[in-house]
Amino acid sequence: MLNNSEETLNRLYAGYYPMVLQFILNNSGDEDDAKDVYQEAIIVLYNKIKTGDFELSSKLKTYIYSVSRRIWLKKLSQQSKKTNNLSDFEDVLAVEEDVEQHEEKDQQFQKMESALQHLGEPCKTIIQDFYINNLSMTDICEKFGYTNTDNAKTQKYKCLQRLKKIFFQL
Amino acid sequence: MATDIIRILMRNEIELESIIEDYLKGKLTPREIEAFEQLRANDPAVDHKVVTHKVFLDSLQQYAEILALKEQMNHAHESLDVSYLTEQFRPHPSFVVNLWRKNKALIAVAASFIFLASLSVYSIQHNTKQNGSYEVMKKEVASIKNSQNRLIRNINSSRVQKENINPGRFGGTGFALSSNGYLCTNFHVIDGADSIYVQNNKGKSFKVKVVFSDPQYDLAILKIDDENFSALASLPYRLKKDNIGMGENVYTLGFPKDDAVLGEGYVSSNTGYNGDTTAYQVSIPVNPGNSGGPLLDNNGNIIGAITAKQNQADGAAFAIKSQYIMEALNAIPQDSIGSRITSVGKKNVLKGLHRTKQIEKIQDYVFMIKVYN
Numbered sequence: 001m002l003n004n005s006e007e008t009l010n011r012l013y014a015g016y017y018p019m020v021l022q023f024i025l026n027n028s029g030d031e032d033d034a035k036d037v038y039q040e041a042i043i044v045l046y047n048k049i050k051t052g053d054f055e056l057s058s059k060l061k062t063y064i065y066s067v068s069r070r071i072w073l074k075k076l077s078q079q080s081k082k083t084n085n086l087s088d089f090e091d092v093l094a095v096e097e098d099v100e101q102h103e104e105k106d107q108q109f110q111k112m113e114s115a116l117q118h119l120g121e122p123c124k125t126i127i128q129d130f131y132i133n134n135l136s137m138t139d140i141c142e143k144f145g146y147t148n149t150d151n152a153k154t155q156k157y158k159c160l161q162r163l164k165k166i167f168f169q170l
Numbered sequence: 171m172a173t174d175i176i177r178i179l180m181r182n183e184i185e186l187e188s189i190i191e192d193y194l195k196g197k198l199t200p201r202e203i204e205a206f207e208q209l210r211a212n213d214p215a216v217d218h219k220v221v222t223h224k225v226f227l228d229s230l231q232q233y234a235e236i237l238a239l240k241e242q243m244n245h246a247h248e249s250l251d252v253s254y255l256t257e258q259f260r261p262h263p264s265f266v267v268n269l270w271r272k273n274k275a276l277i278a279v280a281a282s283f284i285f286l287a288s289l290s291v292y293s294i295q296h297n298t299k300q301n302g303s304y305e306v307m308k309k310e311v312a313s314i315k316n317s318q319n320r321l322i323r324n325i326n327s328s329r330v331q332k333e334n335i336n337p338g339r340f341g342g343t344g345f346a347l348s349s350n351g352y353l354c355t356n357f358h359v360i361d362g363a364d365s366i367y368v369q370n371n372k373g374k375s376f377k378v379k380v381v382f383s384d385p386q387y388d389l390a391i392l393k394i395d396d397e398n399f400s401a402l403a404s405l406p407y408r409l410k411k412d413n414i415g416m417g418e419n420v421y422t423l424g425f426p427k428d429d430a431v432l433g434e435g436y437v438s439s440n441t442g443y444n445g446d447t448t449a450y451q452v453s454i455p456v457n458p459g460n461s462g463g464p465l466l467d468n469n470g471n472i473i474g475a476i477t478a479k480q481n482q483a484d485g486a487a488f489a490i491k492s493q494y495i496m497e498a499l500n501a502i503p504q505d506s507i508g509s510r511i512t513s514v515g516k517k518n519v520l521k522g523l524h525r526t527k528q529i530e531k532i533q534d535y536v537f538m539i540k541v542y543n
Contacts, residue, residue, distance in 0.1 A: 006242060006245075009239075009242050009243065009246060010242075010245075010246045010249070013243055013246035013247065013250075014246060014249070014250060017247075017250060017255070018255050018258075021252075021255055021256065025256065031252055031253075031255075031256045035247060035252075039240060039243050039247075042239070043236055043239060043240075046235075046236075046239055105232070105236075108229050108232065108233075109232070109233055109236050112229055112230065112233040113233070127230075131227070131230050131231075131234070132230070132233075132234040132237070153184055153188065154184055157183070157184040157187055160187070164222075164226055167226065167229075
């Protein structure tokens with residue numbers, strides 16, 4: 001999964017989605033909720049594996065179920081919906097800590113997302129191309145039609161300054 | 171080099187940033203790194219820039235990773251048949267269906283019990299029906315006899331036809347105590363028998379002889395004495411030495427009909443009929459034919475042998491405790507027994523297995539006992 005193996009992810013994704021879907025559907029959610037919750041749970045798992053201290057003390061299935069359950073419980077309580085009479089389908093682990101860590105990370109993620117949104121074009125694309133898609137300065141120069149790389153560099157510098165400003169202000 | 175960098179810094183903030191980026195990405199040469207780190211150490215402002223830039227680039231990196239992961243997941247999501255799954259798992263208005271979904275495995279096991287239980291109930295009904303009709307038949311015969319008697323008295327001539335006596339055939343259950351053919355059953359099953367045969371679950375019959383009988387504890391030990399009999403594999407179950415507690419789930423396999431029937435229940439009392447301390451009272455539906463069957467706990471330990479049931483009291487059956495089976499077994503010359511049943515403590519292959527798997531393993535060791543007299 002860490003090697004971004006698409007096949008592994010696909011297998012994992014298809015393997016446990018029905019379980020989470022069943023849980024959400026039976027606890028006042030719909031399939032879109034299930035998708036969101038499930039994807040968040042997988043991100044939790046991903047981050048957990050990435051830190052390297054992930055030791056599976058139970059079945060992977062139980063872990064994913066527990067995380068999804070925790071996330072969904074939080075969402076339900078945020079919508080101030082009743083959370084009693086929860087229908088459970090699997091054993092549950094204590095995963096509060098993992099989910100809380102995830103929430104912090106998720107905030108960062110959303111902050112970055114909205115910062116990039118606020119940045120506007122062409123800055124957003126330049127930043128994404130350079131920092132996310134790892135394009136070289138010359139590629140960007142060609143793509144955006146700058147007369148030389150120095151201009152592109154200057155533009156990128158300004159964009160990043162603005163992005164930082166927005167990001168840290170949010 | 172260091173002076174170069176400083177000059178560049180003076181010249182352009184942009185260049186500084188790209189150097190910081192190169193530094194963070196590890197693109198600088200060792201000499202450049204050394205010079206740059208010196209600069210960092212000397213200039214807190216530069217150091218601060220490096221740190222904040224690193225933090226920012228890290229969160230940008232994380233953002234990128236999660237974004238990629240989400241994209242992959244969405245891709246995976248598209249390949250799923252969500253609407254089908256949704257339809258399948260949508261909460262069903264029926265309570266029963268929800269219950270089913272939640273406890274599939276449990277229910278599957280329970281269902282198999284219910285199935286087996288209903289089979290045994292069916293066989294009770296079948297039996298009682300037969301008994302009932304048998305009684306009716308007897309009554310009819312009696313009334314015929316009466317009228318015939320009267321006829322005899324009246325006419326005093328023709329001879330009365332004698333009632334046809336059925337060949338007395340009784341049945342019970344027994345279970346293997348050793349792999350070379352020693353079986354345990356109830357004394358009352360074989361009492362007064364002319365010849366005894368046992369039949370295994372494959373339908374093969376073997377002749378047996380009684381090697382030990384103990385009317386006090388209602389136990390008998392038989393030995394298969396038939397040249398067609400080949401030794402059994404090693405016994406899967408163990409004999410429990412200690413008493414087991416009230417409420418323990420137990421089950422028995424017996425032959426109230428021609429095929430093995432499972433009875434399931436719990437130990438309802440540590441004493442048997444009228445406070446008999448040598449027996450348990452168990453709440454298991456048993457029928458004639460269950461006598462001598464093994465009573466097993468959830469771990470596949472034999473805790474007793476079914477002996478009788480109380481009339482007029484529903485679900486009260488009695489089982490002689492396993493200690494007495496052990497005692498009976500000890501009364502037999504040990505060298506003739508061969509590899510005998512072992513007591514609990516030794517590895518039990520049935521432990522932790524599902525009930526169905528346990529039964530699968532046990533049924534080769536439970537025999538129908540056919541008594542002719």
